[in-house]
Amino acid sequence: MNASLQPTTSSEGSSLEKSFLPQKESTKIMIVLNLKDFQVCCLELIRQQIAFEVKYNGLTSSKPTVTDTFETPVFNSNYVEIIKKIHDKYLQGDFSNVPPSEKEITDNHGIKPALFKSLFKKVYGQPFYQLYTTKRMERAAFLLRSGYKANEVALMIGYSASSAIKFNKMFQKYFHITPKKYQLQFYGKINRR
Incomplete structure (x- = not known):
C-alpha cells in the first residue's frame, strides 16, 4: 500500500x-x-x-x-531492512563480543545516527544498547541454567575476567538476584558441568 x-x-x-x-x-x-x-x-x-x-x-x-x-x-523499507541487519548482526548469537559504538555501526551501514536510534526503538521497542544488554542477560540466565559457573558465563558473554563483578551487578540489576542464587532456584543444589 x-x-x-x-x-x-x-x-x-x-x-x-x-x-x-x-x-x-x-x-x-x-x-x-x-x-x-x-x-x-x-x-x-x-x-x-x-x-x-x-x-x-x-x-x-x-x-x-x-x-x-x-x-x-x-x-521506505530499505531503512527497516538496515535496522534488521544491524539487529541480526549484533543482537543474535553468543554475545562474546561487545558491539562497536552506535556511530561506528551507523557509519558502516550508511544510516544517520538519529534515524537509526528512532527507527530501532520503533521497530524493536527499546534503544539498541538497552536491547543488547537485555538479550545479553537473558543469554547469561540460559547459560547459568545450563550449569555453567558465573565466572564462566561472564567470559562467555563478553565480560573480561577482571570484570566478573560488573557481570554480577548487571545480572542482579536485571533479575534482582545474584547469579548463584539464580542457579539455586533451578537446581536446589548446583549441578556443575
Whole structure:
C-alpha cells in the first residue's frame, strides 16, 4: 500500500480524507495532517513496515498565497531492512563480543545516527544498547541454567575476567538476584558441568 501524505497548516487542525475502496498494491490514500499527527503517522507506517511516499506542499509565508512543492526523502523499507541487519548482526548469537559504538555501526551501514536510534526503538521497542544488554542477560540466565559457573558465563558473554563483578551487578540489576542464587532456584543444589 502506498500513501501520499500532505501536512498542512489549517485552522481546522488535522482532517482525514480516506477512501474505503478495496486496497490494491497501487492504491494511494491521501491523508492531510498537522505536523504532530504527520510525524506519528510516519513512524507508525515505518514500525509496521508499510511502504509509503511523502509529498509536502509547504507554505512559505503565513498567508497561503505562495505554495512551494518539493519531494521529501522517502521513508521506505530499505531503512527497516538496515535496522534488521544491524539487529541480526549484533543482537543474535553468543554475545562474546561487545558491539562497536552506535556511530561506528551507523557509519558502516550508511544510516544517520538519529534515524537509526528512532527507527530501532520503533521497530524493536527499546534503544539498541538497552536491547543488547537485555538479550545479553537473558543469554547469561540460559547459560547459568545450563550449569555453567558465573565466572564462566561472564567470559562467555563478553565480560573480561577482571570484570566478573560488573557481570554480577548487571545480572542482579536485571533479575534482582545474584547469579548463584539464580542457579539455586533451578537446581536446589548446583549441578556443575
